[in-house]
Amino acid sequence: MxxxxxxxxxxxxxxxxxxxxxxxxxxxxxxxxxxxxxxxxxxxxxxxxxxxxxxxxxxxxxxxxxxxxxxxxxxxxxxxxxxxxxxxxxxxxxxxxxxxxxxxxxxxxxxxxxxxxxxxxxxxxxxxxxxxxxxxxxxxxxxxxxxxxxxxxxxxxxxxxxxxxxxxxxxxxxxxxxxxxxxxxxxxxxxxxxxxxxxxxQESQNVKEDQRTNETIASLDNIQYVLINLTTAMNPTVASIVHFLQIFLPPRTILTIKNSSSDNIIRLINKPACLFLRNSVLTQLLIQRVGTNNLSIYMIEDNTNLVDRITHFNNIDDLINKLVELIVEKYRQQAATHLHSTVFITGIIVIGY
Structure with a gap:
């Protein structure tokens, strides 16, 4: 390893x-x-x-x-x-x-x-x-x-x-x-x-097996990608990338939520979601209320010792790069599964900070 x-x-x-x-x-x-x-x-x-x-x-x-x-x-x-x-x-x-x-x-x-x-x-x-x-x-x-x-x-x-x-x-x-x-x-x-x-x-193995069971369904279903309270942190390049995704992807694929209360976010999460945010307290609250089955979380991390560039990032550029990577990977998976079909992924939520 x-x-x-x-x-x-x-x-x-x-x-x-x-x-x-x-x-x-x-x-x-x-x-x-x-x-x-x-x-x-x-x-x-x-x-x-x-x-x-x-x-x-x-x-x-x-x-x-x-x-x-x-x-x-x-x-x-x-x-x-x-x-x-x-x-x-x-x-x-x-x-x-x-x-x-x-x-x-x-x-x-x-x-x-x-x-x-x-x-x-x-x-x-x-x-x-x-x-x-x-x-x-x-x-x-x-x-x-x-x-x-x-x-x-x-x-x-x-x-x-x-x-x-x-x-x-x-x-x-x-x-x-x-x-x-x-x-x-x-x-x-x-x-x-x-x-x-x-x-x-054993717990991780159980999660892995659950993932395999749900992979086909997840690849065909809509997914929400949620960036929480990040708009004020975006530099011009990052803002341009997000704007392009909003134009390129179907309507409401990318949503920007500036009010980061957990109630407002949970009301919008009606599908499996990828959350992009900074507030660790909010993260724990969302996990408690929604559960890990429906959430994947990617964070900006102030503690450099915890930055792993996989789920924890130290700046907005790397975080948005992860968003793009996930979108591309989802299209790649769908293309492999449905070689002769065009499948669109919808429901990406961006929540600014």
Whole structure:
């Protein structure tokens, strides 16, 4: 799944950053840093291999300039940055100021206390470890937690397949983290949440099967695309796109609602709807009153850590691009299903903010 989720990991360390394959990872630690302390054979290698397969490729570098080149070249990814203490002290303050897409940092050092004086200013995005296994287990568990959150977001918009991918990946990560942490007791809280007949994986599978059942009906039925309270945020380009869609598509395909009270919106939703909005409180209220079966939600998100460019966007341009993408995809689906028929999609609602 690593190629799909938009993550990239950079590991900067003058000792272990020399080019090499993952199988040499354990030896590098043994030779230059701390001993393995009786850990199960290959536990580190297995954990880092799992991370690369399920989350993100890991690029090892030994030089600050090389690390900065990677950061600048991967601007479309969420970068996880791991560094030694001495190099992290030099580069991390600069990256935080200039490269916001690097959203989390981990320090691996011999003495955590030696780095407290500079790192204390970055405790909101930085964690420090003096043992490689502790670092990797925490990294894997942090990503697992985030993937569960993303999976829940997909469930909220009734996308069972995407939710299932994130939940099963989180399950794999948790299992490998427990294996690497042996002989300590396994952490099972998230696995219990994910597994079993009432777990999130099964719930996402149920949603996926419901989607398959309803796909044919949905592709033939009218769909409402709802943009909530966004008109004042539109720049001229976005406004022109919306205006063109209003002219090109059948009447009332795109409706602009400036009054964003839930009662007004619900009165207009009489079909499955795609909502485009910013107000998270309103989102939850609509889900409670309408249910996720009839709503798909796409939001502008102020918290950059939550922006995934799938359901959460950080600007109006990306949000409207998503609207266009959905319309095009719906026509493509209908064309594939009804090769010799012309089927129009109607009922797009735009609600401005």
């Amino acid at each position: 690593s190629s799909e989720n938009g993550y990239y990991c950079i590991w900067l360390d003058s000792h272990i950053g020399a080019p090499g394959e993952c199988p040499s990872f354990q030896d590098k630690f043994q030779q230059s840093l701390k001993p393995m302390n009786g850990l199960p054979p290959n536990s580190i290698n297995n954990l880092i291999l799992c991370f690369e397969q399920e989350v993100a490729p890991i690029k090892f570098v030994s030089d600050i300039d090389d690390a900065l080149v990677l950061v600048q070249n991967e601007i479309d990814k969420k970068i996880i940055f791991i560094s030694s203490g001495s190099l992290g002290k030099q580069i991390i303050p600069f990256i935080i100021k200039t490269h916001p897409h690097v959203y989390t940092f981990y320090i691996f050092c011999a003495q955590v206390s030696n780095n407290l004086s500079w790192a204390i200013d970055y405790t909101n995005c930085l964690q420090m470890f003096d043992h490689e296994t502790d670092l990797l287990i925490r990294l894997v568990r942090d990503i697992s937690k985030e993937f569960i959150h993303l999976g829940l977001s997909y469930l909220a918009v009734y996308d069972g397949e995407s939710a299932r991918k994130y939940f099963t990946t989180a399950q794999t990560l948790e299992t490998h983290a427990n294996n690497a942490n042996s002989p300590m007791p396994p952490f099972t809280d998230r696995l219990k949440m994910l597994q079993g007949p009432n777990g999130l994986i």
